[in-house]
Amino acid sequence: MTAAYDGSVAFTLEDLPIRDDLRGQSPYGAPQKHVRVQLNVNENTHPVPDDVADDIVDSIRQALLTVNRYPDREFTELRQSLAGYLGHDLTAEQLWAANGSNEVLQQLLQAFGGPGRSVLGFPPTYSMHSILASGTGTTWIPAQRDDEFRISPETVVAAIRAHQPDIVFLCGPNNPTGTPLEIETIAAAYDATDGIVMVDEAYAEFMPSDAPSALTLLPGRERLVVSRTMSKAFAFAGARVGYMAAHPAVIDAVRLVRLPYHLSALTQAAAIAALRHAPEMLAMVDDIKTQRDRMVTELRAMGYRTYETWSNFVLFGGVADPHAAFESLLERDVIVRDLGIPNHLRVSAGTAEETTAFLDAMRQVAAEQPPVRVEA
Numbered sequence: 001m002t003a004a005y006d007g008s009v010a011f012t013l014e015d016l017p018i019r020d021d022l023r024g025q026s027p028y029g030a031p032q033k034h035v036r037v038q039l040n041v042n043e044n045t046h047p048v049p050d051d052v053a054d055d056i057v058d059s060i061r062q063a064l065l066t067v068n069r070y071p072d073r074e075f076t077e078l079r080q081s082l083a084g085y086l087g088h089d090l091t092a093e094q095l096w097a098a099n100g101s102n103e104v105l106q107q108l109l110q111a112f113g114g115p116g117r118s119v120l121g122f123p124p125t126y127s128m129h130s131i132l133a134s135g136t137g138t139t140w141i142p143a144q145r146d147d148e149f150r151i152s153p154e155t156v157v158a159a160i161r162a163h164q165p166d167i168v169f170l171c172g173p174n175n176p177t178g179t180p181l182e183i184e185t186i187a188a189a190y191d192a193t194d195g196i197v198m199v200d201e202a203y204a205e206f207m208p209s210d211a212p213s214a215l216t217l218l219p220g221r222e223r224l225v226v227s228r229t230m231s232k233a234f235a236f237a238g239a240r241v242g243y244m245a246a247h248p249a250v251i252d253a254v255r256l257v258r259l260p261y262h263l264s265a266l267t268q269a270a271a272i273a274a275l276r277h278a279p280e281m282l283a284m285v286d287d288i289k290t291q292r293d294r295m296v297t298e299l300r301a302m303g304y305r306t307y308e309t310w311s312n313f314v315l316f317g318g319v320a321d322p323h324a325a326f327e328s329l330l331e332r333d334v335i336v337r338d339l340g341i342p343n344h345l346r347v348s349a350g351t352a353e354e355t356t357a358f359l360d361a362m363r364q365v366a367a368e369q370p371p372v373r374v375e376a
């Protein structure tokens with residue numbers, strides 16, 4: 001119990017009979033600030049084009065007319081649309097969707113993880129992976145990456161042999177480093193385990209166009225799961241649509257833990273309409289890649305350390321005091337992400353103007369605190 005301002009005794013969550021493993025924890029989430037240049041959560045900073053928005057609104061309007069009924073629990077039309085978008089001869093039976101890929105991953109852990117089971121991951125990686133593990137009572141096992149945040153086939157196999165996890169989480173391109181994930185590493189991981197191998201491809205559309213996706217490995221690999229999202233390249237973060245492709249048996253397993261009607265009729269209608277306009281929704285991907293590459297070149301010229309990135313963001317090292325640099329950028333109306341990696345910050349590629357604003361602000365930061373040498 002804590003004392004409230006009026007002298008009475010306030011009741012807090014610490015006074016509740018909450019799960020022991022949640023006691024003292026803080027909810028996950030980057031600061032949501034009203035800043036002119038928001039480059040902190042790897043969103044697509046380009047809005048949905050007007051004509052596409054009109055079509056999406058028409059579809060939502062139509063769906064609203066029958067919203068007194070529960071939605072299609074199997075969201076069959078959406079799964080067909082997603083299969084069509086992904087290609088690779090995928091069928092609706094191999095697709096599953098939820099409110100963001102975070103929910104897809106949570107369902108996967110509910111079905112294949114849980115108390116007494118473990119998931120292997122390779123930090124630094126998407127921080128929700130370990131948080132979802134903890135929320136589902138799955139033991140998170142962190143393993144070591146190679147130099148420059150890479151994971152070779154030998155490294156992944158050694159970690160699997162050492163820890164015998166029930167699930168392996170790989171992230172390619174990796175957040176927060178942007179590091180490519182080689183197809184050979186995924187195949188080696190699959191061969192080294194009898195468990196589930198999940199490849200988080202949230203940033204797949206930002207990879208070089210000739211780089212193979214983990215989707216190419218699906219045929220004949222029944223325990224492989226490829227997770228994707230409409231939040232990034234598709235400029236649909238606020239709509240909350242993530243999905244996965246896997247063998248239909250994996251989809252059957254997830255059906256056992258999903259809440260009935262978890263995808264609202266409005267979400268389904270919006271996503272189906274957006275997928276009808278895939279080329280237009282994805283039109284900004286090339287521009288974002290150009291801005292990302294510009295960030296890499298210019299940050300390097302300022303003396304910062306950058307890494308190969310196949311995503312829509314750049315991790316850069318050599319920042320003497322990341323916290324002070326973050327605050328200094330914020331004063332200039334630019335927000336980036338301080339992930340607690342010593343001497344590093346992460347920035348999402350923005351529009352040309354936003355990227356210019358960030359780079360100008362960074363030049364001033366570099367004058368305040370000159371870049372330092374970092375090992376990686």
Ligand SMILES: Cc1ncc(COP(=O)(O)O)c(C=O)c1O
Nearest residue numbers: 100101102126175202229231242
């Ligand atoms: C690697 C990775 N996976 C999944 C997500 C979650 O995306 P969403 O839940 O919006 O689909 C993110 C978001 O930043 C991410 O970086």
